[in-house]
Amino acid sequence: MDCNKLVEDRTPELEMEFNSEEDAYKFYNNYAFKTDFNVCKDYLNKDKDGVTTSRRYSYCKEGVKRKYEGMLIDYNFFGDVVTFDTTYKINKEYHPLVVFVGFNQLRQIVIFDAALMYDETIDSFKWVFGTFRKVMCGKRPNTILTDQDHAMAAALSVIxxxxxxxxxxxxIRRNFMKHLGNHYKKNSDLPxxxxxxxxxxxxxxxxNRVWEAMVKKYNLENNKWLFELYQIRDKWFFRHFNRVIDDKRHNELITEYEMRQKLPMVGLRQTPVLVHAAETYSPTVFVAFQNEYDESTAMVILRQQDAGIFVEFAVMRYDGGSERIVVFNRNDLNVHCSCKKYENEGILCGHSLKVFDTVGIKTIPLEYVKRRWTRRARAGDCFDR
Structure with missing residues (x-):
């Protein structure tokens, strides 16, 4: 084939032939320059005599490549919990732009990936989730949060x-207004x-008591959306996580941290667990931990029951509130609190800190320090989590 003609046309076609590998590389370099991309040599196949039988060339736009690499690094550090959002429909065809997002050790939103979908069918969602997992080197999130879309749920159960x-x-809040907005008037307590x-x-x-009272008060027994929502209530990701990723809450923590820097750190140096937390956690997470520690100082042990290696503590604020049960393991020093704050948010609750203090543990046990919340969250190999 006339390579000079190829250079002039600069348009690749199927079944093109070249005089040499070097001619092919020059042609694709010229085409890449025209389209504002880079070309690089990928894998090479040779026969037993050392003759090249095939060569693969890869295209990449350098800025896109860098952004993708950054997303991959973020995902491997912070991709344990992912939110999948389909609310962005800004293109003229009204096709959904979907994004995979999470949050980092500073509780800031990070974007892991995005895709433009043709429709919102089960097959389309299978493609999106399958492709996402493939480009993220096969790593799946521990938790993924979505809306109530049935096709999305069906695809996730497969992929x-x-x-x-x-x-x-x-x-859920957005759909509440859509499905129940006409059920309440001004000053209604439904929301x-x-x-x-x-x-x-x-x-x-x-x-259950409040839910049933709400349904009865507003005659919602036959509301299909509310009934289906109640049926999948185990999928609701309650309080802690949603408040963590809420921008308003993040800004409140930043403000609180800055304010505390201007106040005397009374007693901090004499409080080993706070010293440990300040050295370990990122600033915003430290404030959240310090709030829990402050709560623990207002806690009292109502009763204590020994059962071999396990000790059960009933813990409550001195001025009232909900009673929580904390089970402490004497052998491995593990705790489990009925409030499940650690399971939901990744930092110890005031109830557990009260028990640790009671049994003489003055620093945070390492198994309760999630690396994603620490100052060194990005240190080391991002694949070694």
């Missing part, structure tokens, strides 16, 4: 069956009752 599928409360069910109650009995 990421081991991943916990939760519902992001932002979508407050619904919000309390989403965020305030940790005890099942208390949640």
């Amino acid at each position: 990421m069956p081991e991943t916990f599928h939760g519902l992001y409360t932002f979508h 407050y009752m619904f919000g309390a069910c989403m965020y305030e109650f940790e005890e099942v009995e208390q949640f």
Whole structure:
């Protein structure tokens, strides 16, 4: 083939032939320059005599490549919990732009990936989730949060069956206005009752009692959306996570941290657990931990029951509130609190800190320090989490 003609045309075609590998490389370099991309030599195949039988060339736009590499690094550090959002429909064809997002050790939003979908069918979602997992080197998130879309749920059950599928409360709140907005008037307490069910109650009995009262008060027994939401209530990702990724809460923590820097750190040097936390956690997470420590100083042990290696503590604020059960293991020094704050947010609750203080543990046990929240969250190999 006339290579000079190829250089002039600069348009690749199927079944093109070249006189040599070097001619092919020059042609694709010229084409890449025209289209504002770079070309690089990829894998090479040779026969037993050492003759090249095939060569693969890869294109990349350098800025896109750098951004992708940054997203991959962020995902490997902070991709344990991912929110999948389909609310962006800004193109003229009204196709959904979907994004995979999470948050870093500073509680700032990070974007892991994005895709433009043609439609929102099960097959399309399978392609999106499958492609996402492939480009992220096969690593799946521990938890993925979505809206209540049935096609999305069906695709996730196939592509990421081991991943916990939760519902992001932002979508639930938005759908609340869509499906129940006409059920309340000015000064109605319906949104407050619904919000309390989403965020305030940790005890099942208390949640069910308020939910049933809300349904009865506003005659919502036949509301299909509300009924289906209740059926999948185990997928609601309650209070702690949603408040962590809420921008307003993040800004409050930043402000609180800056304010505390201007105040005398009374007693900090005499409080080993706070010294340890300040040295370990990122600034915003340290403030959240310090708030829990402050709560622990207002806690009292109501009773203590020994059962071999396990000790059960009943803990409550001195001025009232919910009673929590903390189980302490004497052998491995592990704790488990009925409030489940550590499981949901990744920092110890005031109840557990009260028990640790009671049994003489004055620093944070290493198994309760999540690396994603530390100052060194990005240190070391991002694949070694």
